[in-house]
Amino acid sequence: MDKDLLIVPKDFPELKNDTFLRAARCEEVEHVPVWCMRQAGRYLPEFRESRAGKDFFETCRSPEACCELTLQPLRRFPFDASIIFSDILVVPQALGMDVQMCPGKGPIFPEPLKEPEDLQRLRPKVDVDAELGYVFKAITLTRHKLEGKVPLLGFTGAPWTLMSYMIEGGGSTTHSKAKRWLYRYPEASHKLLKQLTDVIVEYLLGQVTAGAQALQVFESHTGCLGPAEFKEFSLPYLRDIARRVKDKLKESGLENVPMIVFAKDGHYGLEELSESHYDVVGLDWTVDPRSARERTGGKVSLQGNMDPCALYATKERISEIVKKMVEGFGTRGYIANLGHGVYPDMDPEAVGAFVDAVHTHSRQLLNRK
Template sequence: MGAGPAAPCREATKRPESGAGGWRAERLVPKGFPKLKNDTFLRAARGEETEHTPVWCMRQAGRYLPEFRETRAAQDFFATCRSPKLCCELTLQPLRRFPLDAAIIFSDILVVPQALGMEVVMVPGKGPTFTEPLKEVEDLLKLRQKVDVTAELGYVFQAITLTRHSLEGRVPLIGFSGAPWTLMSYMIEGGGSTTMAKAKSWLYCHPEASHRLLRLLADVIIDYLVGQVAAGAQALQLFESHAGHLGPEQFQDFALPYIRDIAQAVKSKLKEEALPLVPMIIFAKDAHYALHDLARAGYEVVGLDWTIRPQEARAQTGKDVTLQGNLDPCALYAPKEKIGELVKKMLEGFGTQRYIANLGHGLYPDMNPEHVGAFVEAVHSHSRHINKHS
């Protein structure tokens, strides 16, 4: 299924670099990258015409692939995140199976709290867990107030550079970060939560301290995203995964200003450092009430979850941004023929231009890889057919 195997994660021009936790590795020089052969995703992100609708999947490198489980079997999750070679391998695995139009670097949004000095462990059956979450306002003093992202997160940059070389120009590489509110909620809750009651209580009881934390996170995220582009990322996605826990007023106060600021500051720094101005994607899950504002927040692409109709999303966002999404991930449990029907309906709803096909959230671990392939191939075939007859 799809094209031939992507290149292995090989060595190239090197220079030594050290980082946090005693990490030491050979860093590939982020230049001399192979010429990009498939720029469909980037053209769609910038609003340019495409022959087919590009497609990729959130969590496309993941546990639904047996080769992923085999690669990860003997390794702690965050140890895997700190291994550029393993991150490269996991990033490339789905591209060996499916004709995807983009790769997204394998990493985790919680590497940013780790860079601030917090300990996060992956507990089997529970998920990411903070050993000492933030409980009192005074706990903010325990965080690093100034973060050298190259020292603390250099392993992500090396993984991006290694992967960009190993892709051999097959498709663009996406870098990413969690957004400030989503990261703050994890840091206070200590892990996942159905209510985010502890984190939201900070917004009501400690608004000034909340803004201090959100500002600190935003500053680290800005440097982190710029560093990813310097390392070779060709697009960036900001995940505000917990936006749905906020109402419109709290989103306006505690999420949107930082989302806007990150886009503006990243683009400004990219210009200052003579780095490519890459397209940026904002994905704020369940933030239907904020789509109008998100479309004007400085991002080329607005990602959508599966709980909004394409026509409604387009009406709220206007014609000047590209939309991304939004098939219900659970649709991939359906028979392949049904997946094709759902994809066709989705493409007819969004239109094939100024649009990037994706799921409305990430792939689940128990999904059949063949059904993922059916989704990807249906996007390509139906979008080409619609373009041909339009």
């Protein structure tokens, strides 16, 4: 990618449904837009059929497979946005780390980072086009195959979340190995976080160049940090990513690409996140909608935040929960979503009920005005 200029292909199909983009910019909408994190996933039988017997990261490296998996939920449900099928751990892979996806266990790093000297194993300079070009190809292909139906989101994991995986060697409930670095090796921690930030910025810019119309940054492991640690080891890098990406996009005349930050369990950082150059702040289900509105002061749009487990309820109950949620957030500057991803054992019909309820209740609210 040319570091000085972003050139976006001009032959993409015209966008037919821009409700998601308008909501991200706090503009008027005819209904509240809705999409789901992990909307392309194992809860869909067609997803399981497509993925059967195939290595996860091999699938991630196939633009055709990623395109198909991204499109599958849109054939079933009237979502207002799509998100490219990929994984946050492709960034550590680009840095030279081996990552494997083990069925029933999740991601495994056979050789995690244990001490600061292990940072020498990482590529000091990443050629993002060479290492992650398959993601860019998947985005371009999918953008064409969408035929303008809805916008396409790109995404990345945030530096602290990726650092945690790289040190823990996989998922963790305590994140004690990674947090040990923060307390014992703060200088090395900042070095790694800065290195990740630099790659992430180039990665996100490459996704926009490829055709992504919005970007989401997942800080999935915020909840294991205290407020002070969040402000030192997470927030500055989240801000740096948004500022640098937006500055480069503005230079290229692409300042209308919204950016979303989702810091799960980061209740204490809500005010700071709303002043961190992002257009949208995603919320998990533990945050009260009205409180979130007050704390962010109308500076950003909000996204979320129904408890994913509410999808185990009846369709009638799902409708009631959605109605209360939409009334709490209001219809301006709001994107409906779950407070985390769809779980593998959920009924696709429940996802459909969620989407339909958002559209129905938000239209009713807007028609009363």
